[in-house]
Amino acid sequence: MSQYADPEVLVDTGWVAAHRGDPNVRLVEVDVDTGGYDQGHIPGAIAWNWTTQLCDTLQRDIIPPDEFRRLMEEAGIANDTTVILYGDNNNWFAAWALWQMKIYGHSDIRLMNGGRRKWLEEGRELTTDVPQIARASYTLPDEPDFSIRAYLGDAQAAAAQKSAVLVDVRSPDEFTGRILAPPGLPETCQRGGHVPGARNIPWAKVCNEDGTFKSADELRALYEGEGVSPDRPTIAYCRIGERSSHTWFVLKYLLGYPDVKNYDGSWTEWGNLVRAPIERAAA
Amino acid sequence: MPSETVLRAEGYRRRRDRLEGWEVGIASYKLGGRYCCEVENVSVGARLARGEGTTREEAEAEALKRARELLVRTRVYPSR
Numbered sequence: 122m123s124q125y126a127d128p129e130v131l132v133d134t135g136w137v138a139a140h141r142g143d144p145n146v147r148l149v150e151v152d153v154d155t156g157g158y159d160q161g162h163i164p165g166a167i168a169w170n171w172t173t174q175l176c177d178t179l180q181r182d183i184i185p186p187d188e189f190r191r192l193m194e195e196a197g198i199a200n201d202t203t204v205i206l207y208g209d210n211n212n213w214f215a216a217w218a219l220w221q222m223k224i225y226g227h228s229d230i231r232l233m234n235g236g237r238r239k240w241l242e243e244g245r246e247l248t249t250d251v252p253q254i255a256r257a258s259y260t261l262p263d264e265p266d267f268s269i270r271a272y273l274g275d276a277q278a279a280a281a282q283k284s285a286v287l288v289d290v291r292s293p294d295e296f297t298g299r300i301l302a303p304p305g306l307p308e309t310c311q312r313g314g315h316v317p318g319a320r321n322i323p324w325a326k327v328c329n330e331d332g333t334f335k336s337a338d339e340l341r342a343l344y345e346g347e348g349v350s351p352d353r354p355t356i357a358y359c360r361i362g363e364r365s366s367h368t369w370f371v372l373k374y375l376l377g378y379p380d381v382k383n384y385d386g387s388w389t390e391w392g393n394l395v396r397a398p399i400e401r402a403a404a
Numbered sequence: 405m406p407s408e409t410v411l412r413a414e415g416y417r418r419r420r421d422r423l424e425g426w427e428v429g430i431a432s433y434k435l436g437g438r439y440c441c442e443v444e445n446v447s448v449g450a451r452l453a454r455g456e457g458t459t460r461e462e463a464e465a466e467a468l469k470r471a472r473e474l475l476v477r478t479r480v481y482p483s484r
Contacts, residue, residue, distance in 0.1 A: 156454060161411050161435055210450050241413040241433060248408045249436075292447040299481055303448035304426045305474035313481055325449045364449075401483065 123337045126377025130219075130370075131334065132231050134240050137205060141165050147198050150237065151175070151208040151215040153363075161247035163207070163240060167196055167254060171214040171363070175221060183270075183385070189225050190259050197254040200227070207233035207240070211325070211332045216367040220383055223269060226262035232370065235332040242331065269369070271356045271382035273390060280317045280398065285354035285380075287319035288347075290368045291388065295360065296321040298401040301392070302360065309360065310392030314399035316358070320347050324364045327371050340376055351378040358384035358391075411436045415460075420446060423468065424475040428452070430468070432460050439463035443471040 125131065132140075140146050141163060148166035150158050158168040169175055174192060177184055184192065198204055204227065206215035212232055219230050233240070241247075271285075279285040294300045298313030315321065326343055327335055334340070349355055355372055357365040362385030369383040391397055413433040420429055427446040432439060441455045441463035452474055455466030 154451065154454075160440060160454075160456075161413075164408055164410070210444075213449075238431070242416045242418075244412045244414065244416065247411040247413065247435070249411070250408045294447060297483065299483065300478060301481070302478075303450050304445050304478040305452045305471065306448075306450065308479070323447075 123341075125334075125337050125375040127374040130231050130374045131234050132205060133234050133333075134243055134245060137163065137207075137233050137240075138245060141205075143203075145201065146203045146205060147196060148205045148207070149196065149215075149218070151206055151218045152210075152237075153214055154209065157209050157237060159249065161249055164246055164248045164250070165252050166207075167252060169196075169218060171217060175214070175218055181386075183221050183224065186225065186261050186265065189221070190261050193227075193259040194257050195254070197257045198227075198259060199257040200260055201229070202257070203229045203231070205231050205233055207236050209237050210363075211238065211328055211367070212236040213324075213363045213367050216370045217363045220269065220366040220369055224265045224267065226266060234334060238332050268380075269373070269382055271358070271384035271386075273386055273394075275382060276316060276356060276358065276384050276386070276391065279354075279356050280319075283318065285356045285382070286349050287316050288344075288349055288355060288357045288365075288368060288372075289315045289319040289321050289388075290324040290357055290359045290364050291315075291321070292323055293321060295388070298399075309389045312392045312399055314392070314401040315388075316391055317398050317400045319358075319400075320349060322347050322349070322368070324359070324367050327368065334371065334375060337375060340371060344372065344376065351376065354380040354382070356382045356384050358387040360388045361385070362387045409436075413440075417460075423472055424478075426475050426478070428471060428475075430464060432464055434460070441467040443467045 208215040301308040357368040359365040416433040432441040453470035457463035
């Protein structure tokens with residue numbers, strides 16, 4: 122069995138249990154619903170709320186540089202801190218945080234394989250105590266790395282000129298336009314369907330039943346079987362960019378694809394555009 | 405330094421069911437004397453609702469009630 126391209130970016134629950142108290146390690150639970158953190162979290166973990174702390178709350182965007190720096194400093198994260206991210210929904214929002222931290226140049230960030238669910242299932246220690254964190258100093262890079270972010274123009278070029286392979290990681294029902302949002306969640310677009318030419322490879326196909334990632338061989342077979350190979354630029358998208366940041370993580374770090382972007386505008390942008398071409402072919 | 409309150413999820417169980425026509429995953433466990441339940445969409449993988457109670461059944465009933473309220477609003481569009 123082959124290894125992940127960058128095995129350092131993934132730690133298992135046992136590693137976290139052993140290293141959560143290390144002075145240079147910061148544990149962060151990233152959720153969209155922080156009720157989970159309040160109920161019980163890994164001792165020493167702080168919480169980030171995706172909606173209010175990892176998104177610009179004025180315009181639709183990632184957080185601006187100064188807010189990012191403040192977030193790091195208040196979390197006690199310095200440039201050389203090893204940051205371990207985990208969260209609900211199989212690490213969707215943790216993957217978003219990792220993607221954003223990579224844009225802002227943080228070097229040592231890792232996901233806890235299996236996320237919050239695996240920690241709970243294993244009956245590991247939890248607490249409701251919120252740790253007191255000493256503020257750190259954080260220096261931003263000269264320029265953010267936007268090579269891992271796709272904008273609308275990139276997605277349009279991928280659809281029209283086949284400049285990149287588009288991977289739609291939503292469920293088949295969202296891909297075909299049968300529903301406009303995941304069941305039970307608010308509709309955030311005017312039209313259903315997908316970007317013309319996109320392949321539908323739902324994000325969950327990369328996970329085992331317990332939420333951990335499948336092996337490198339299984340992941341490679343999954344994507345290459347759908348025509349998504351490392352020799353072509355790839356753009357992943359979903360509804361709001363969090364599920365696709367999970368797929369971006371898999372392609373970039375577990376499989377080592379050199380040119381992968383997360384289109385965080387995703388279907389909430391494309392599905393609201395006037396005259397944007399849409400396909401509704403079967404998944 | 406004050407000692408931490410340590411909890412563990414006990415009796416973690418998962419099962420699948422159908423709710424308002426959608427497949428859902430239901431996870432429940434005991435945490436610090438209370439039972440907790442989380443209901444998620446299977447096709448999407450997103451958590452829909454959580455509930456708490458003094459028994460597993462009570463926690464599940466609360467989470468399922470909330471999940472049902474959300475799922476029933478889902479509109480399905482005809483293919484064209």
